[in-house]
Amino acid sequence: MKLNVVKIGGNxxxxxxxxxxxxxAFAELEGLKILVHGGGKExxxxxxxxxxxxxxxxxxxxxxADTLTVITMLYAGKINKNIVAxxxxxxxxxxxxxxxxxxxxxxxxxxxxxxxxxxxxDIASVDSAAIRTLLENLKITPVFCALTHDxxxxxxxxxxxxxxxxxxxxxxxxxxxxxWYCFEQNGVLKNRENPDSxxxxxxxxxxxxxxxxxxxxxxxxxxxxxxxHAIDQNVHAVHIGSLEMLQxxxxxxxxISNL
Amino acid sequence: MKLNVVKIGGNxxxxxxxxxxxxxAFAELEGLKILVHGGGKExxxxxxxxxxxxxxxxxxxxxxADTLTVITMLYAGKINKNIVAxxxxxxxxxxxxxxxxxxxxxxxxxxxxxxxxxxxxDIASVDSAAIRTLLENLKITPVFCALTHDxxxxxxxxxxxxxxxxxxxxxxxxxxxxxWYCFEQNGVLKNRENPDSxxxxxxxxxxxxxxxxxxxxxxxxxxxxxxxHAIDQNVHAVHIGSLEMLQxxxxxxxxISNL
Numbered sequence: 440m441k442l443n444v445v446k447i448g449g450n451x452x453x454x455x456x457x458x459x460x461x462x463x464a465f466a467e468l469e470g471l472k473i474l475v476h477g478g479g480k481e482x483x484x485x486x487x488x489x490x491x492x493x494x495x496x497x498x499x500x501x502x503x504a505d506t507l508t509v510i511t512m513l514y515a516g517k518i519n520k521n522i523v524a525x526x527x528x529x530x531x532x533x534x535x536x537x538x539x540x541x542x543x544x545x546x547x548x549x550x551x552x553x554x555x556x557x558x559x560x561d562i563a564s565v566d567s568a569a570i571r572t573l574l575e576n577l578k579i580t581p582v583f584c585a586l587t588h589d590x591x592x593x594x595x596x597x598x599x600x601x602x603x604x605x606x607x608x609x610x611x612x613x614x615x616x617x618x619w620y621c622f623e624q625n626g627v628l629k630n631r632e633n634p635d636s637x638x639x640x641x642x643x644x645x646x647x648x649x650x651x652x653x654x655x656x657x658x659x660x661x662x663x664x665x666x667x668h669a670i671d672q673n674v675h676a677v678h679i680g681s682l683e684m685l686q687x688x689x690x691x692x693x694x695i696s697n698l
Numbered sequence: 699m700k701l702n703v704v705k706i707g708g709n710x711x712x713x714x715x716x717x718x719x720x721x722x723a724f725a726e727l728e729g730l731k732i733l734v735h736g737g738g739k740e741x742x743x744x745x746x747x748x749x750x751x752x753x754x755x756x757x758x759x760x761x762x763a764d765t766l767t768v769i770t771m772l773y774a775g776k777i778n779k780n781i782v783a784x785x786x787x788x789x790x791x792x793x794x795x796x797x798x799x800x801x802x803x804x805x806x807x808x809x810x811x812x813x814x815x816x817x818x819x820d821i822a823s824v825d826s827a828a829i830r831t832l833l834e835n836l837k838i839t840p841v842f843c844a845l846t847h848d849x850x851x852x853x854x855x856x857x858x859x860x861x862x863x864x865x866x867x868x869x870x871x872x873x874x875x876x877x878w879y880c881f882e883q884n885g886v887l888k889n890r891e892n893p894d895s896x897x898x899x900x901x902x903x904x905x906x907x908x909x910x911x912x913x914x915x916x917x918x919x920x921x922x923x924x925x926x927h928a929i930d931q932n933v934h935a936v937h938i939g940s941l942e943m944l945q946x947x948x949x950x951x952x953x954i955s956n957l
Contacts, residue, residue, distance in 0.1 A: 516775020
């Protein structure tokens with residue numbers, strides 16, 4: 440059976456109309472599915488309103504206790520529950536959750552050396568059997584926010600891309616999984632100046648060549664490394680593109696094992 | 699099979715130590731259980747910090763859109779997820795949810811006449827079959843916050859006592875349900891000046907007599923009316939008392955059908 444794992448980021452969540460378009464397309468996706476959402480800039484705006492200073496170490500944001508509270512309020516509260524209510528209105532039986540809920544995603548707090556990122560977790564395990572029961576027996580569409588826990592009572596801020604990848608990999612034991620990363624571009628571009636220069640299919644060899652030719656650089660490298668890690672762990676395909684790609688009409692990038 | 703539905707309010711949630719004591723006792727409760735929590739004063743404090751004015755109509759608080767957002771952040775986000783993470787650390791397989799999640803509790807927005815309370819919902823239906831599957835098949839302890847939805851995409855602020863009662867009543871189709879209201883007193887008092895004057899057992903006849911003698915008045919009447927409504931709908935017993943009553947040692951009030 441097929442399972443789609445879809446990740447959306449701040450660029451979708453922050454715009455009411457885009458979110459509505461996305462949720463309609465997501466609700467219409469046939470078969471089993473899981474949604475993973477990040478939070479975007481709302482957390483920073485809320486922290487500012489509450490006079491919680493943004494703590495940066497070596498240019499990277501640190502999740503101190505107050506920031507974690509803001510993230511928990513926004514990600515698990517406002518954003519997650521509004522997405523759930525909207526999906527329910529679209530006849531999609533959504534259920535919102537964090538990794539703490541039903542102990543579905545257990546993480547380990549990132550070590551504080553060399554950089555102390557604060558209450559940030561790296562995923563240790565996913566309870567794929569419980570998620571399978573939610574999907575198949577309860578006909579539920581899980582909606583995960585970017586929070587996990589350490590099993591000792593501590594919530595941990597966890598990268599939404601990583602949650603989506605970990606879910607896809609763990610569920611590949613039971614299903615033919617496709618992982619969808621909706622982001623601000625239409626796909627991986629051959630020429631960053633040209634938004635239409637989308638590379639439609641990338642396998643591992645193509646990826647090495649593109650890196651050697653310096654056509655893929657910077658932030659795209661960890662993203663694609665993640666994708667290939669998922670492919671190596673039996674995820675059937677990874678799609679990268681705009682939120683419209685779910686509707687099937689838009690050209691986007693597909694990462695596969697072998698062309 | 700027995701099911702305990704336990705409701706805690708702000709007086710427990712707002713005090714870290716009391717909450718820890720309560721959660722330990724709750725986690726140790728044997729068998730199937732559901733937790734329902736309110737929010738307490740934190741929502742008002744957060745609204746104040748965010749400069750959201752408290753809107754009162756005829757002396758009653760109105761849930762406008764901004765207030766609903768604050769409630770969603772605090773109840774479904776901060777409070778719910780922290781309780782879940784803490785229960786997980788106590789080996790209780792908690793899963794946090796609102797009524798919108800998996801469409802478990804559907805409400806109807808309260809009519810705006812004679813008083814417009816804003817985004818407040820009165821419970822219309824509970825999906826007891828889905829909750830039963832969560833309890834029995836997934837071995838989950840649901841943790842409900844005081845939010846439901848209207849099925850059309852709108853979250854609704856919903857009284858936590860009412861959610862606990864509606865859950866207890868609907869689950870009485872499958873289980874022998876006991877409903878526990880943890881509040882700031884040790885039980886229903888015969889003499890409000892004396893915290894030890896706890897009435898240990900009240901049936902419907904006793905209740906009528908106590909009302910006639912004006913020993914039960916004011917806010918306790920709607921609370922007890924709710925309790926007797928639950929009893930009428932086949933809830934086995936309703937307990938009212940301090941958070942320590944779950945540990946079994948404390949005298950409290952039990953509402954039953956007939957003495």
